[in-house]
Amino acid sequence: MSRPRVLAAFEPLVPIAPGARVALGIAFFVCFFALWGAATWGGWVKPLFLADPAKTFAAGWRLLVQFNFAGDIAITIGRVVGGFVIAAALAVPIGIAMGAFKPVEAFLEPFVSFARYLPASAFIPLLILWFGVDEKQKLAVIFIGAFFQIVLMIAVLIGETRRDLVEAAYTLGAGNRGIVFRVMLPNAAPQIAETLRLVLGWAWTYVIVAELIGAEAGIGHMIMDSQRFLDTGQMIFGIFLIGVIGLVTDLAFRAANRRLFPWQLGR
Amino acid sequence: MANVQIAAVERTFPGVRGGVPTRALEPIDITVADNDFVAILGPSGCGKSTLLRIVAGLDRPTAGRVAVDGVPVERPGADRGMVFQSYTLFPWLTVRENIGFGPRERGVGEAQRRAIADALMAKVGLAGFADHYPRMLSGGMQQRAALARALANDPKILLLDEPFGALDHQTRALMQELLLSVWEADRKTVLFVTHDIEEAVFMANRVLVMTARPGRIKSEVTVPLPHPRHWRMKTMPEFARLKEQLTEAIREETLRAAAMNV
Numbered sequence: 003m004s005r006p007r008v009l010a011a012f013e014p015l016v017p018i019a020p021g022a023r024v025a026l027g028i029a030f031f032v033c034f035f036a037l038w039g040a041a042t043w044g045g046w047v048k049p050l051f052l053a054d055p056a057k058t059f060a061a062g063w064r065l066l067v068q069f070n071f072a073g074d075i076a077i078t079i080g081r082v083v084g085g086f087v088i089a090a091a092l093a094v095p096i097g098i099a100m101g102a103f104k105p106v107e108a109f110l111e112p113f114v115s116f117a118r119y120l121p122a123s124a125f126i127p128l129l130i131l132w133f134g135v136d137e138k139q140k141l142a143v144i145f146i147g148a149f150f151q152i153v154l155m156i157a158v159l160i161g162e163t164r165r166d167l168v169e170a171a172y173t174l175g176a177g178n179r180g181i182v183f184r185v186m187l188p189n190a191a192p193q194i195a196e197t198l199r200l201v202l203g204w205a206w207t208y209v210i211v212a213e214l215i216g217a218e219a220g221i222g223h224m225i226m227d228s229q230r231f232l233d234t235g236q237m238i239f240g241i242f243l244i245g246v247i248g249l250v251t252d253l254a255f256r257a258a259n260r261r262l263f264p265w266q267l268g269r
Numbered sequence: 270m271a272n273v274q275i276a277a278v279e280r281t282f283p284g285v286r287g288g289v290p291t292r293a294l295e296p297i298d299i300t301v302a303d304n305d306f307v308a309i310l311g312p313s314g315c316g317k318s319t320l321l322r323i324v325a326g327l328d329r330p331t332a333g334r335v336a337v338d339g340v341p342v343e344r345p346g347a348d349r350g351m352v353f354q355s356y357t358l359f360p361w362l363t364v365r366e367n368i369g370f371g372p373r374e375r376g377v378g379e380a381q382r383r384a385i386a387d388a389l390m391a392k393v394g395l396a397g398f399a400d401h402y403p404r405m406l407s408g409g410m411q412q413r414a415a416l417a418r419a420l421a422n423d424p425k426i427l428l429l430d431e432p433f434g435a436l437d438h439q440t441r442a443l444m445q446e447l448l449l450s451v452w453e454a455d456r457k458t459v460l461f462v463t464h465d466i467e468e469a470v471f472m473a474n475r476v477l478v479m480t481a482r483p484g485r486i487k488s489e490v491t492v493p494l495p496h497p498r499h500w501r502m503k504t505m506p507e508f509a510r511l512k513e514q515l516t517e518a519i520r521e522e523t524l525r526a527a528a529m530n531v
């Protein structure tokens with residue numbers, strides 16, 4: 003059955019060649035920069051509101067070589083990773099226990115569901131009162147934003163384990179420990195990794211908000227400082243950089259998932 | 270090895286959303302002797318899977334009791350291996366690791382697990398697929414692997430719930446011979462649920478026919494064919510006679526089940 007190639011490209015779920023995938027992904031960035039350039043160099047937008055690409059990257063270069071922006075980046079990354087790791091290290095076991103054991107779920111679920119809706123950023127003023135504007139406060143914001151979300155999502159993933167797989171494991175002589183650690187956990191592992199990837203993205207939002215409101219260093223602090231000098235180039239570079247870091251971590255997560263979970267259908 | 274006593278076992282499922290409860294099994298008595306191969310035939314929905322799950326310890330009877338060698342069944346255990354009606358290989362384990370799952374739970378070491386798995390893979394014709402994941406296997410291959418996985422624990426009792434239901438006729442015939450050869454060599458106690466009459470006659474020493482829901486034992490037919498059995502026995506007049514007798518019994522029940530569900 004030969005079909006025009008363009009039509010074949012729009013058949014649902016038909017995979018595409020890896021080369022074409024990368025090319026298409028890059029193509030969008032090219033379009034993005036082209037539009038940005040056209041809007042700024044073409045005079046559609048005033049430079050005060052939106053710096054052109056060249057000015058933005060020049061500002062970025064200046065930040066990096068003159069103002070030790072790399073230090074700010076390292077501090078922010080440290081906060082995100084630190085807060086996220088603490089939250090995940092506590093939330094994953096609790097989520098697993100909630101998903102596997104119904105009494106634990108009955109005990110914790112109502113509170114966790116409630117706490118999940120408390121906006122992490124609303125805690126910032128309170129946390130500044132408690133901890134000041136130092137690292138503890140930043141970690142606490144990320145922790146509040148990430149912890150409850152991870153607990154709940156992992157509890158759901160573990161609880162969704164196919165019943166027939168659990169039963170098969172029982173008939174093969176598995177005990178309760180075996181069911182949790184050698185059926186439920188490996189079964190949910192890929193989605194758990196996916197959840198962590200998602201929540202890590204949110205952690206970035208919390209840390210930047212915390213840094214905008216009160217911080218001595220960090221990417222958010224730099225963006226706030228730049229606003230004082232109306233330096234849109236620097237501000238945009240800061241935002242842009244967060245996107246780049248996010249993209250890189252995402253790719254790393256995905257590559258790790260492919261290596262760790264070869265049994266999954268390739269996505 | 271092991272015998273199974275099913276005594277006055279009945280099962281009623283509570284109604285869904287305040288509806289009427291489903292009576293799946295009327296009181297049932299079955300005694301399966303050591304090394305016996307018993308097939309259970311019955312129309313869809315008559316409670317065959319429910320009965321097997323109760324023997325496995327995965328479900329509890331509303332009344333009555335099941336005992337293995339006189340010991341009441343309380344929970345599932347490695348002494349009763351089961352092959353399920355649906356595909357239940359662990360997707361995150363390779364074929365070899367799937368087969369080694371039971372031994373691993375019992376604390377068998379890596380090298381010995383490998384030996385067990387390799388021997389069973391050769392037996393069920395999956396030798397070249399040790400490192401394949403279940404999603405890379407056809408349905409028939411998955412059920413063969415599931416059978417090997419159940420056998421890896423060397424269970425005294427094998428509970429088989431339409432294990433070959435999804436297979437094409439030829440593969441099915443091969444699997445029947447395979448299972449028969451396993452049974453003839455190792456002499457396990459087998460409870461085999463199927464809706465294929467020919468399969469039941471070919472494999473079993475006794476065939477139990479269940480009624481439409483609520484299921485109970487309608488009749489029992491002894492299969493006097495000698496072992497080892499060869500597929501050519503399927504063409505013998507004796508085989509045809511047994512088949513006809515069972516077809517008659519099943520037909521009645523299937524018609525009743527159909528009338529009930531319209």
Ligand SMILES: Nc1ncnc2c1ncn2[C@@H]1O[C@H](COP(=O)(O)OP(=O)(O)OP(=O)(O)O)[C@@H](O)[C@H]1O
Nearest residue numbers: 282283291293312313314315316317318319320482
């Ligand atoms: N968990 C359950 N809750 C409620 N009803 C159930 C449950 N499991 C089974 N039943 C009911 O019990 C009856 C028997 O089901 P069962 O699965 O044992 O049938 P079966 O003989 O194995 O059928 P099939 O040949 O189609 O596999 C059915 O009417 C079914 O609806």
Ligand SMILES: [Mg+2]
Nearest residue numbers: 317318354430
């Ligand atoms: Mg069934």
